[in-house]
Amino acid sequence: MSSPLVFEPIAIIHSGYKEKFGIPRQPGLAVSMTATVELLPPYNSADAVRGLEQCSHIWLLFIFSACVDKGWSPLVRPPRLGGNEKLGVFASRSPFRPNPIGLSPVKLEGIRCEGSQVFLDVSGADLLDQTPIVDIKPYLPYSDSLPQAEYDIAPQIDMLKLPVQFSATAQAALERHSNRLKQPLQQQIEEVLRCDPRPAYHKQKAQQRTYGIRLHDLNIRWEVNAQAILVSQIDINPDDDLKA
The missing domain is CATH 3.30.2310 (YaeB-like fold)
Structure with a gap:
C-alpha cells in the first residue's frame, strides 16, 4: 500500500476516568461505571444509529490517545506477568502498539438524540475521558462470544478478593x-x-x-x-x- 490510511474520530467518550492510573485493564470489570459516547459532526445523525437500540452491547474501536507519542516496541512487559517478563506486543493488549488502536465491548444503556446531538449511554467501558472513538459496531453474541477460547497467560480474571x-x-x-x-x-x-x-x-x-x-x-x-x-x-x- 503506497499511501497511509487516514482516520478521523467519529465520536469522543465522556467517562469518569480522568487519568490512566486506576482504569481497569479490561472492559466489563467495573460495570457500575457509566460513560457517554458523543457523536461528532458529520456523524451525529440519528440515521447513523438507527437500529442500534436493538443491541444490548456494542463494540467501541478507539485510539489510545494518551500513548500516541510514546512509540512502540516489539516486546512489552504485561502487568499480568508481574512487569518483569517480556511478551510480544501482538500477544498482549499493551496500548503501546504500532497503531495504537483499542477495542472494548460495552453495554448499551440507551441512545439519546437531542437536537443536532446524538449520545450513546454505555456502562463497563475502560476508556480514559475524552478518548477518540473511530468506529462503533454491534456486538453479535453468536459470533463474538467464544466460550471455548483459551489464553494460558490470563485464564481468568485477576482481582483482589479483599473487602x-x-x-x-x-x-x-x-x-x-x-x-x-x-x-x-x-x-x-x-x-x-x-x-x-x-x-x-x-x-x-x-x-x-x-x-x-x-x-x-x-x-x-x-x-x-x-x-x-x-x-x-x-x-x-x-x-x-x-x-x-
Whole structure:
C-alpha cells in the first residue's frame, strides 16, 4: 500500500476516568461505571444509529490517545506477568502498539438524540475521558462470544478478593459526593480498587503505600494490607474545584 490510511474520530467518550492510573485493564470489570459516547459532526445523525437500540452491547474501536507519542516496541512487559517478563506486543493488549488502536465491548444503556446531538449511554467501558472513538459496531453474541477460547497467560480474571473499607472521613465524603454526582460511587470505587491498579512491582513487596486515583472530579486515597483495601480520603480534585 503506497499511501497511509487516514482516520478521523467519529465520536469522543465522556467517562469518569480522568487519568490512566486506576482504569481497569479490561472492559466489563467495573460495570457500575457509566460513560457517554458523543457523536461528532458529520456523524451525529440519528440515521447513523438507527437500529442500534436493538443491541444490548456494542463494540467501541478507539485510539489510545494518551500513548500516541510514546512509540512502540516489539516486546512489552504485561502487568499480568508481574512487569518483569517480556511478551510480544501482538500477544498482549499493551496500548503501546504500532497503531495504537483499542477495542472494548460495552453495554448499551440507551441512545439519546437531542437536537443536532446524538449520545450513546454505555456502562463497563475502560476508556480514559475524552478518548477518540473511530468506529462503533454491534456486538453479535453468536459470533463474538467464544466460550471455548483459551489464553494460558490470563485464564481468568485477576482481582483482589479483599473487602473494601472506608474510614469515617471517607464514608462521610462518599455519601456527600454520591448525592452530588448522582452516581453509585461506593460500588464504583469498590469495583475499580478490586481490579488492583497498583504497579506490578509494588504488589510483590510487603511495604505498605498510599495510592491515589481520580474518579469523576474526585481524588481517592487508598492502601492495601493483608486484611482489606482501605479508602482513607475522598476529596474534590483541586483543579476541578477551581473550574467549578
